[in-house]
Amino acid sequence: MSRLGVVECWRYIVGEGPTLRERQKLRTRRELLDCAKALFVERGYAAVKIDDIVSAAGCSRATFYLHFSGKPEILQKIGAETMARRAVTMYADLDPVLASGSRAEFAGWMRRAVEWFEANQEILPAWDEAVALEPEFQAIARRAVSELPAAMPRYLERWGPDRDHEARLRIELLVSQLERFFVRWAVQGTIDSSADEAAEVLSDIWFTALLPPEHRR
Template identity: 80%
Template sequence: MTLRERQKQQTRLGLLEQAKALFVERGYAAVTIDDIVSAVGCSRATFYLHFSGKPEILQKIGAETMARRAVAVYADLDAVLETGSRAELTGWMRRAVAWFEENQAILPAWDEAVALEPDFKAIAKRAVDELPAAMPRYLARWGEARREEAHLRIELLVSQLERFFTRWAVQGTIEAGADTAAEVLGDIWFPALMPPGQR
């Protein structure tokens, strides 16, 4: 890698890190591109060499700087569901809750962007669509005729986990230990995720 390429990579990483820090501190709407470039010490033109705007940089924060991509969490679920074990699913629920905890600080900015940015809704939809796509063995067990239903079940699981986590960790309106929550969520979702004939 040339010195110029290394500098470009460092600038990109700096923009991602500073944008993430600002979004966490102030929220998505309150942060401007000028705030981000000022924190990095570069120009708006440099920002636009790397990103098309705030929606794209937030998307890249999710893809490049979060502890683990959500897709990896659901690829793990694909393997877990193949075992047919309720205990394994409960273990996965614990890992999913841990993922939310690791990434808790940036998730409100994501929700804010979905509410405020028409362009970001498409980004968020693609991110959700990637999750069932990371589960090919699960989808295959449902068969082509019930593929849409299988997709919907995963999307509903994602929605419930997101809402649970918001109420549990962000708002503090659900009081339960992480292990208890994982056990209950596992009990709810174990039969719901099993294809007909395997319940």
């Protein structure tokens, strides 16, 4: 570790706060994230250029590249703050719901899943657009989805190691159907349904589908 690194570590150990320069760096990063999110929501992913983001944030392209490697990374960080972390929590919550064997609890989880999509609906179109346009972002989105079944150890255990791939695929298909439902329902307006009605029908489809055959009644 460099001498500067040792000094920085010691400063945090003894409880000193960040320097003025570090606080300014954090403020700039925050401003870039906030401006990028607002622009992605307003215009979509493809229409926003890095110059648009730095202009809105009042900084330079060089400053942008001190914090982010490009548009895919800044959208990834926005997703990590608003979408991905909460998505993992939501699927971790699904694990005990499935273990309970209660369809009523599963329907309650499904309603919360729909609420999660409603809470994140502004940024979801930009996320989908980036997945379609950016090979780099496809890998990011793939990793984000693969984290979800990993947050469900009891679910995976019930399926067993020989059917681990199928168990994970079922969660990925659940995620895909929920995403497509939400786009058609809330974004495009091509599905006429209340949130509760949709959650009930989706529960009919998925409650049994997520159970191994030997656990089905």
